[in-house]
Amino acid sequence: MTEKFRTSHGTGVDRSSVINFTFNGKAYRGVAGDTLASALVANGVHLVGRSFKTHRPRGILTCGSEEPNAIIQLETGPRSEPNLRATQIELYEGLIAKSVNCWPSVNFDVLAVNGLASRLFVAGFYYKTFMDPKSMWMTVYEPMIRRMAGLGVLPREKDPDTYDHMNEFCEVMVIGAGPAGLAAALAAGKSGARVVLCDEQVEFGGSLLNSKEIIDGRPALEWVASAVAELEAMDNVRLLKRANAFGYYDHNYITVHERRTDHFGPGAKPELARHRVWHFRAKQVVLATGSHERPLVFADNDRPGIMLAASGQAYANRYGALPGKRGVVFTNNDSAYRVAIDLVDAGMAIPMVIDLREVADGELPNVARQKGIEVVTGAGIVATEGRKRLKAIEIAQISSDGEKITGAKRRIECDTILMSGGWNPAVHLFSQSIGKLRYDEEKACFLPNISSQKERTVGACKGTFDLQSALEEGMAAGALAAQDSGFGKGKAPAAPKAIVVVEKPLKAIWVVPTDHPVGQGPRKHFVDYQHDVTAADIMLAAREGMHSVEHMKRFTTTGMATDQGKLSNVNGLAILSAQLGKAIPQVGTTTFRPPYTPVTFGALAGRGINGDLADPVRRTPMYSWHLEHGATFEPVGQWQRAWYYPKAGEDMHAAVTRESKALRDGVGILDASTLGKIDIQGKDAAQFLNMIYTNAWLKLPVGSCRYGFMLKEDGMVFDDGVTSRLGENHFHMTTTTGGAAGVLDWLEEYLQTEWPDLEVYCTSVTEEWSTLSIGGPKARELLEELAPEMDFSNEAFPFMTWREGDVAGVPARVFRISFTGDLSYEINVRNWHGLHMWEKCMELGAKYDITPYGTETMHVLRAEKGFVIIGQDTDGTQTPQDLGMDWIIAKSKADFIGRRSFVREDTKRSDRKQLVGLMTENPKEVLAEGAQLTYERVNPTPAPMVGHVTSAYWSPNLDHSIAMAMVKDGHNRMGQWIYAHDRGKVTKVKIVSPVFYDQKGERRDG
Amino acid sequence: MVDNFRRSIIANKAEAMINGSVTGDNGVVLTEIPFLAQVNIRGNCEDKKFVAGVKSATGLAVPTTPNSYVSKGDLTIFWLSPDEWQVIGPVDAQNDLVAKLRDALSGQHVAVIDVSGNRTALELSGAQARNVMKKGCRLDMDPQSFAPGQVVQTRVAKAPVILQMVDDKPVFRMFVRPSFAEYLVDWLLDAMSEYRYSA
């Protein structure tokens, strides 16, 4: 198909460079510089989509990110992307696009049948129906709604592209590269400050790209080119195109979404991040975000061929694509006359401008008249015709209050309406920054009023719609922003000279009447195009009590579509206000929230979408060995810990049985490097530990170790570990794996904020040390072989002491502590010796059949001894007494953290849930961890639960299952039978001591 | 004496780092510098005895400006906090450093801890190094804000690091906990990929 509507004029396209593309299955041609929308316009294609609810045919309405109608599914396969706006898709060779939400095609859409029932489908109708019978909501109504809703389709495959983030700092951030933004960047850039200028468009220039303004006696685009060249030459200026500043967060944190490779199409190299989210921290911000043209709300204002005036101008001037053959301009202000003039100059027939104002005597209307365009004032479009493309309109005189038609209707054939209802400054980012807006009656729009952050607003975004003033404001703001950030003297460079054209004020008529009262006849006045919200819907909302603008939005869904209300919010608010008989500012505006335009999820995730990069996986020095030896891993926080080491043919049960027996009968080795370790030094270190732990620390001899509980002030256990006295004023603390960072912060909190006079230093040494736990009756023999110069006898190296020495040729600290109940040593060596030590242990231990074991076996072994695991047997609601560990509370101490809470009414109860052991009748039956317990066998629901199983294992050493549990009043119920419930299964269990194995503790000495 | 027993936790990444690096004028190179001596010092820098002690043990005046370091010969001292410093020295220097420091500071409320194994060092250099850093680090990496002589504790991606600006070629050195090292290497290599493509 040829580009029937392409002219020879477009300033932004290269007509010699042809690009082929496919839209809705049909091949077309466009040219370099086109967007999909401009190429379609050039080909005369206006029917591009269907509305969300009633599937009315819709055409291209805008030329930018505010487009509500031309919603596209781009490409197929894994790179397919839903809901893109045709107005922002840059054309590339071979592009494949289709309309969303229509079936079988945009031309013939079955669901257009919804239109027949549109009289029922008013705002909020679904709140009033679909209730009877109740069962049909889930089975019939809702599934039907879900099938009909939604726009595009997500590809099912994994995204082949990459995304990234960049963190930048600058003195002056200028958002929007129209005339005011370019001026601001120039002025700021000259100061030497770091300046960033970003714009969502493909090219800098903003509104100048679309118009035929003159600056300094030349076409404005020449000024743009020279300004950009000047900026590019400055090392201190960063220019970002295709970059949508979508968020203005606290403390001048600006986030920008840059589309880096989309314009290459699917051929883009995936190594190049497809999108990038920039995080800018700016000392000063200049908002030059421009403005959006507002649609007029008139009868059937949604037919393909109806377009915003300035967008039509952009298609003609920039892309050389005429919106139609014969169009009318419909306006309430002077700016649209420029459009009429430009379109006539471009070769389109514009027989008429219809102006809602009674008088149009400004410069521009007069130029239009000179061009032979008929200007009809005090009139409006009161009806339109044409289903898939506009065919004709009817115009009539309108009463000056805009309420009714006063004259005869006149029918005019045309295929295009270029409408302008005035301009909404793009105050989104300003509002996001918590800046306060005010309503300007004369301009009929919201303007920035009070800044909340270090920010300035310039140009159209500030309501400064004339070019000369915008340039001057930009220059001034750029210079001042630079000065406030410490650069330059704040003197603005001279602004270039534009031709000043005085525009007369607009006249706001928010709803143009038709020949029946609004909402009471077939003609619809659309406010939110994509969501099919009409003026009548808003009026209905008001009648039903939705008097807040937020109620109205939520009730009608105005502003909730993918265009985020850029076109509809102010019109909707104005209609609501009129209905309520209040002034617009009394009804308020809505708060703008990020993002300014939608941002790809992948881009927000950044490099994080690539699996392990999302969150660190922490590994010990022996990780590679575990991996090579077939270990299965268990994630513990960010750590990967060896869980068990299955041999060929073994399942977890078999492996754990083998590992457990090996330790009890011979020698086992565990990688315990992940435990937190904190070096504590200073003359008050012991006193500090006395407050931190529940037990007594002052008299712990040097060379000894002690196990301790830490409580929060509520008296509940939150971490545990063994701490050893290295010297009189020097301790080595261990914490749980998951608790390490939190404990250190907590220690520092007390040291720095409660007891700053204590002379204590805490330093994390978690990763200085690799920790190998070697346990079992043969452990001593192995240690003696590893460290021939050390004495491992019970006398020289008793339980709960530590010694320093050379082990396997490297310096080590050896702690004689045991979490298994067996003879056990923890060898600590410098991180980089961990793997060597492990390998040496395996080598020398071979003759004892040394067995590496993982966390699962460790859990079994400690459970045999009734040792608790914080976070498994506890959940933040246990005191030490609940755990049967009264002995760990020093009776002699007047205070320690959490102690006071013990005597509270609920905490001192004797029948709290308490830690006990459980034995099943059937020795082979292993309870489920998480089984709930009841005293009685049969219970109605709700049943009184008295506790739950915290740990449960098969104990190979006892040849019996074992379990630990929290049971209400458990300590007084030893020997009683109670019942464990797991998903319907009930098991009789006996309350026993949690120490199942070696109750006299004879094994720990080997 | 050469320590034949030590292994870098990211020895397995050596080849990937070579392959992932981009040499040349517009490149970026990632390497590990393992086994550096690292000694953590806690003390009171308002106490002249402390300052003198550190000076006598290291020949360096303990830096009191936040985020700075001082170097002389093969020794460097990082400021880490108002009462915490880290001495970086050549491989195997830690025992000597610890002994000297403990000796020079004896009797004071100080802590001198050998933490040579607590972190390993990664070095990122080349023309694109700063851009790679900007992808992962939320600090101002521009030369006017982060220059040779500065060292900060921060995060790169989600790994906590001590980040030293070695020189303005630029060369960045990241001291990272061994457990995070493989993650950080993977992350950096991924972030460097676009420069491999464009080079």
Next chain:
Amino acid sequence: MSRFSIFSLARNAMSWHQNWPSQWRSPEPKPEYDVVIIGAGGHGLATAYYLAKEHGITNVAVIEKGWLGGGNTGRNTTIVRSNYLWDESGLFYENAMKLWENLSQELNYNVMFSQRGVMNLAHNLGDVRESVRRVNANNLNGIDAEWLNAEQVKEFCPIINISKNSRYPVLGATLQRRGGTARHDAVAWGYARGADAMGVDVIQNCEVQGLMVEGGVIKGVRTSRGEIKAKKVAMACAGHTSVVADMAGIRLPIESHPLQALVSEPMKPVIDCVVMSNAVHVYVSQSDKGELVMGAGIDPYVGYSQRGSLHVIENQLAAAMELFPLFSRTRLMRSWGGIVDTCPDASPIVGKTPVKNLYVNAGWGTGGFKATPGSGFCYAHTIAKDEPHPLNAPFSIDRFITGALVDEHGAAGVAH
């Protein structure tokens, strides 16, 4: 109150919908009420509704500084479930669930309660343990709950990534089939309409500026629209509870935090159920309009700004990509924040205060929306009888003194 139905809709369509009455009045405040409820969110409005319906107390005002339903009611991710761990919470939320199940009919207002099933994922062995514990506790409390293994998870939600190599491997999930979502605004509107019809005054744009306390007894409220006397005053003001309670000199164990949520652009259905992962703070469902509705984690600091930090959303989406790789190419359309009032034990406070006839209902954290009908029901009882309903008795302020906390933190069941 004119009844809503397909017939009334059709009838009104004949007259071009010109004759629908307002769903509620906009009354001027009277000088005195039996009960003044502060806060016209879901909880306050439900409380008024049940005061009128269950206790015959209709001389009630619900006063609201902004617009009704404009706080957390209109800002949450609309997840409804009752699978809480402890008996106290489980029974309370289950009562709410039973009310949800008939709410559209009760209110004659379609709140679109959609029992599409809520899964809570387990990513490590600790999660599994806690999940099974919760399933068993729920079952014994008569609350539906199932444990699904990874394959069953995939069957229930086919787009989820259960690869063992995932950074957040899915080991299984709990499933409450009766859980789901509801249309949040409709809940507030439905209760407002119902309460209004029974004579309750819902007074918007009326800010409380002081509480009138004499001799330890509440006498009324000072508002931006004048003094209103009241025999009883009930706070239902969520994130602002500390501010209002402070007017009566009451200190509470509450902190208000920003909590963010977001929706994507609408797409054809990809996910039919609700999936929650507390470990990585991903909470996702797809609305009837086709938008992915996602909640993030709570920002850590006290905040009344109704805005949070972007990194919270970035981290959440990075985790979401691991669980749902196909989300990568959709787009964030809107994000917003609420102010959640959190208690140290992640359970609410519903009951009496040290000031006689002044009541508090707060500290819901992320559980507020799903509790709405149950909260209103029990709170109304508490106000009417001046003593708590057995279901909310455990949630008194006194528990912070006695230590009888209801700690839902450990139970992986707290958020959302």
Next chain:
Amino acid sequence: MLYIKCPWCGERDETEYHYGGEAHIARPENPDELTDAEWAEYVFMRTNTKGVHRERWVHSDGCRRWFNVARNTVTNEIVAVYKAGEKLELPAAEAVKAEAETKKAPAKKPAKKPATVKKAAVDKKEGA
């Protein structure tokens, strides 16, 4: 993303810190002498200020120092940053603002918590 100035390391993104809750709640020196209610006041009760809130942060990724921040919880504007143990003198303008924030609550607190405990504790902390 808040931008918080660590008193030592300078301005860093919020992600480098951990939040530590309300500041100036000193641990009672003699917990045994308190009633359960007074103890609960220390452990659980919080001011939860709307307006200028004094709170603690710790620079976890940096110098590990705990310090105080006075932040407006409505706007997130940071009014002041000061070290642990230091007193905050709000600039006059800020004090007025903070006052205005609390003005809305003219009714004053009955002393739920014995003034002596708080006072003693506060003195201890701020003298430190």
